[in-house]
Amino acid sequence: MSDISDKTSERTIMNVPEVADFLRVSESTIRKLVKEKRIPYFKLEGRYLFYRSALENWADDLTIEPERGSTKGDARQKAEEIWNQRKGE
Numbered sequence: 001m002s003d004i005s006d007k008t009s010e011r012t013i014m015n016v017p018e019v020a021d022f023l024r025v026s027e028s029t030i031r032k033l034v035k036e037k038r039i040p041y042f043k044l045e046g047r048y049l050f051y052r053s054a055l056e057n058w059a060d061d062l063t064i065e066p067e068r069g070s071t072k073g074d075a076r077q078k079a080e081e082i083w084n085q086r087k088g089e
Contacts, residue, residue: 012052019050023059038086062086 019039020027031048033039040054064079 014050014052014055016048019055022052022055 014022016027016030020030023030030039034041034048039050040058041048041050043049062082064082067074067078
């Protein structure tokens with residue numbers, strides 16, 4: 001038997017205010033990410049919409065795991081490298 005709640009959450013659609021709340025950033029930040037095509041979204045009748053599951057996967061891909069014995073500066077440098085790579089995609 002399949003779990004209906006899992007299938008429902010995969011297709012949960014969110015709007016800009018909901019995504020901003022979910023990611024704990026401003027709505028203008030979400031719009032900027034959309035404009036720069038740095039966040040997964042689709043447009044329907046002039047509205048930017050987002051699948052929650054796509055956002056969760058996107059956020060997981062952005063997560064940086066600290067290396068054992070690394071310093072704060074190492075983590076910052078790694079984050080900047082990943083950020084710059086994604087901007088170039």
